[in-house]
Amino acid sequence: xxxxxxxxxxxxxxxxxxxxxxxxxxxxxxxxxxxxxxxxxxxxxxxxxxxxxxxxxxxxxxxxxxxxxxxxxxxxxxxxxxxxxxxxxxxxxxxxxxxxxxxxxxxxxxxxxxxxxxxxxxxxxxxxxxxxxxxxxxxxxxxxxxxxxxxxxxxxxxxxxxxxxxxxxxxxxxxxxxxxxxxxxxxxxxxxxxxxxxxxxxxxxxxxxxxxxxxxxxxxxxxxxxxxxxxxxxxxxxxxxxxxxxxxxxxxxxxxxxxxxxxxxxxxxxxxxxxxxxxxxxxxxxxxxxxxxxxxxxxxxxxxxxxxxxxxxxxxxxxxxxxxxxxxxxxxxxxxxxxxxxxxxxxxxxx
Amino acid sequence: xxxxxxxxxxxxxxxxxxxxxxxxxxxxxxxxxxxxxxxxxxxxxxxxxxxxxxxxxxxxxxxxxxxxxxxxxxxxxxxxxxxxxxxxxxxxxxxxxxxxxxxxxxxxxxxxxxxxxxxxxxxxxxxxxxxxxxxxxxxxxxxxxxxxxxxxxxxxxxxxxxxxxxxxxxxxxxxxxxxxxxxxxxxxxxxxxxxxxxxxxxxxxxxxxxxxxxxxxxxxxxxxxxxxxxxxxxxxxxxxxxxxxx
Numbered sequence: 085x086x087x088x089x090x091x092x093x094x095x096x097x098x099x100x101x102x103x104x105x106x107x108x109x110x111x112x113x114x115x116x117x118x119x120x121x122x123x124x125x126x127x128x129x130x131x132x133x134x135x136x137x138x139x140x141x142x143x144x145x146x147x148x149x150x151x152x153x154x155x156x157x158x159x160x161x162x163x164x165x166x167x168x169x170x171x172x173x174x175x176x177x178x179x180x181x182x183x184x185x186x187x188x189x190x191x192x193x194x195x196x197x198x199x200x201x202x203x204x205x206x207x208x209x210x211x212x213x214x215x216x217x218x219x220x221x222x223x224x225x226x227x228x229x230x231x232x233x234x235x236x237x238x239x240x241x242x243x244x245x246x247x248x249x250x251x252x253x254x255x256x257x258x259x260x261x262x263x264x265x266x267x268x269x270x271x272x273x274x275x276x277x278x279x280x281x282x283x284x285x286x287x288x289x290x291x292x293x294x295x296x297x298x299x300x301x302x303x304x305x306x307x308x309x310x311x312x313x314x315x316x317x318x319x320x321x322x323x324x325x326x327x328x329x330x331x332x333x334x335x336x337x338x339x340x341x342x343x344x345x346x347x348x349x350x351x352x353x354x355x356x357x358x359x360x361x362x363x364x365x366x367x368x369x370x371x372x373x374x375x376x377x378x379x380x381x382x383x384x385x386x387x388x389x390x391x392x393x394x395x396x397x398x399x400x401x402x403x404x405x406x407x408x409x410x411x412x413x414x415x416x417x418x419x420x421x422x423x424x425x426x427x428x429x430x431x432x433x434x435x
Numbered sequence: 436x437x438x439x440x441x442x443x444x445x446x447x448x449x450x451x452x453x454x455x456x457x458x459x460x461x462x463x464x465x466x467x468x469x470x471x472x473x474x475x476x477x478x479x480x481x482x483x484x485x486x487x488x489x490x491x492x493x494x495x496x497x498x499x500x501x502x503x504x505x506x507x508x509x510x511x512x513x514x515x516x517x518x519x520x521x522x523x524x525x526x527x528x529x530x531x532x533x534x535x536x537x538x539x540x541x542x543x544x545x546x547x548x549x550x551x552x553x554x555x556x557x558x559x560x561x562x563x564x565x566x567x568x569x570x571x572x573x574x575x576x577x578x579x580x581x582x583x584x585x586x587x588x589x590x591x592x593x594x595x596x597x598x599x600x601x602x603x604x605x606x607x608x609x610x611x612x613x614x615x616x617x618x619x620x621x622x623x624x625x626x627x628x629x630x631x632x633x634x635x636x637x638x639x640x641x642x643x644x645x646x647x648x649x650x651x652x653x654x655x656x657x658x659x660x661x662x663x664x665x666x667x668x669x670x671x672x673x674x675x676x677x678x679x680x681x
Contacts, residue, residue, distance in 0.1 A: 284535075298519070299536075300508050306508070312548055428575065432569060432584055433568055434567070434618065
C-alpha cells in the first residue's frame with residue numbers, strides 16, 4: 085500500500101469515527117449514507133466488474149432486514165403475537181435481549197441471503213444480458229409480494245422492529261449505535277472488496293464482462309465465479325438490510341424491504357454516477373447521490389422525483405462512464421494508465 | 436499416435452446439415468490444415484470438437500478421452516484450446532491483463548478463489564507478448580488494438596494457457612501481408628519448440644501449403660479429400676469445390 089493511500093484511509097477512518105459527534109444532528113443521514121455506499125459497492129461487483137445488471141440485489145437486502153428483525157424478536161417472544169397489531173407494545177426487550185438479539189439477527193441476515201444467492205445464482209446466472217436483468221427484476225418484485233403475504237412477519241401491515249431499550253436514557257445513544265454499526269459494516273465491505281481487487285477473482289469477473297464466451301473457451305468455469313461473486317454481494321447486502329431495518333424501526337414488504345422501485349434502482353444509479361467497475365466510483369457515487377437526493381427532497385419538495393429524473397438524464401448523457409470514468413479519460417496519468425505515444429503508434433513487426 | 440480423433444461426426448441445424456459423417460485424425464505434434472469453401476462446415480466442426488454445441492452423432496476423442504459430451508471449459512482444461520475467426524479478447528483490459536487471465540488458474544478450492552496473481556506470471560506474459568511482436572503495446576487496452584493485432588494477442592493468450600493442442604480459426608485473416616510470413620514462422624516455432632499440435636482453418640492457400648503437413652478439405656459438410664499439401668493442390672475435386680466444376 086502506498087503512503088498516500090495510508091494517509092487517505094487514516095483520514096477517512098478518523099472522520100468516520102468523529103462524524104457523529106461533530107455532525108450530531110445528521111447521525112441518521114450519515115448511517116444511511118454508509119448503507120447506501122455498501123449497497124452501491126456490492127451492486128458494482130455484478131453490474132460493474134462482471135457486467136451483469138442485477139435488479140435483484142434488493143432481494144438480499146430485504147431478506148436480511150426481515151431475518152434480522154425476526155430473529156431479534158423470535159429469540160425471546162412469540163413472533164406471531166409480536167406482529168399482530170399492538171404486539172410490540174405487549175413485549176419489551178431488556179437491554180441485553182435487544183443487543184443479543186440484533187447480534188444474532190445480523191449473523192443470520194448475512195449467512196442466509198448468501199446461501200439464497202448461491203441457490204438463485206445457480207438457477208439463473210446462466211442467463212445473460214437483458215434476460216438476466218429482467219429475470220432479477222421479476223424476482224425482486226415477487227419477493228416483495230410474497231413477503232407481503234406472510235402473516236407471521238406482519239404481511240401487508242408491516243413489522244415494527246424492536247424499539248431501542250428504554251433503560252438507556254442517553255438520547256444520543258440510539259443514533260450512535262446504529263451509526264457505528266453501519267460504519268463498521270462499511271469498513272468491512274470496503275476492506276473486503278479492496279482485498280479482492282488485485283486478485284485473479286476480479287480479473288475473471290472482468291473477463292466475463294468483456295467476453296464470457298472467450299473466458300469459457302480459455303477454460304474458466306465462469307459459472308462458479310459468477311455465483312461466488314453474487315454470494316459476496318448478498319452477504320453484505322443482507323447485513324445492510326438488517327441494520328437498516330433496526331434504524332428505520334419499521335419494515336414494510338414493498339416500501340422498505342423489497343423496495344426495488346427506489347432502493348433497487350438507487351444502487352444501480354449510485355454505481356453508475358460514480359463510475360462502475362472502479363473501486364472508488366461507487367463510494368463517490370453514493371455520497372454524491374445521497375447529497376443530491378436529500379437536497380432535492382428539501383428544496384424541491386413535490387418535484388423531487390422530477391429533479392431526480394433530470395439528474396439521471398444528465399448522468400447518462402454527460403457521464404456515461406461515471407465520474408471516475410470521466411476523470412480517467414481526462415487525467416490518465418493519475419490512474420497509472422499512461423501510454424507512451426511512441427508505443428501507441430509503434431508498428432508491429434515479426435522478424 | 437493420434438491426439439485428436441473425430442469419428443463420423445454429424446451436426447445439423449434444422450434442415451441444414453453442417454457436418455455429415457466427418458472423420459479425421461490428427462497426429463500428436465503435427466500441423467494439420469482444414470480447408471474448404473465458405474459454409475462448408477469448418478467452424479461448425481471446431482465448435483463440435485470443443486463442445487460449444489452437442490453433436491448429433493459420432494464421437495470425438497482427445498488425448499484418449501471422449502470429449503463430445505463435455506462442456507467448453509472442461510475441454511479447454513484438458514488442453515484443447517481454440518481461437519476465434521472474429522477475434523475475441525477482453526476489450527477493456529490491457530494486453531498484459533488479457534494474458535494473465537489466460538493462464539491456467541489454480542481455482543480448484545474455494546480458498547484459492549481469491550488468490551493473488553503471482554508476480555512471475557507478468558514476466559511470462561511479457562515474454563509471450565514479445566514473441567508475437569506486441570511488447571510495445573502491452574499497456575494498451577486490448578479493445579484499442581487493430582483487428583490484426585488482436586489476432587496476434589489471441590494467439591499469445593492461447594500460448595499462455597499452455598495447451599496440448601490448438602485449433603486456429605483463420606489465424607492470418609485480416610492481417611497485414613507483411614506480417615503473414617512472420618506468423619507462419621511463429622506457428623512453426625510454437626509447434627516445434629512448445630510441442631503444441633495445431634489444427635488450422637485457413638483460406639490463404641500459400642499459408643496453409645507452407646504450414647501444414649497434412650490437409651483435410653471439407654465441402655457441403657462432408658469430407659471431400661485428405662492428403663499432403665501437394666496431393667490436395669492437384670486434387671481435381673478440391674479445385675472444383677473452390678472454383679466450381681465445369
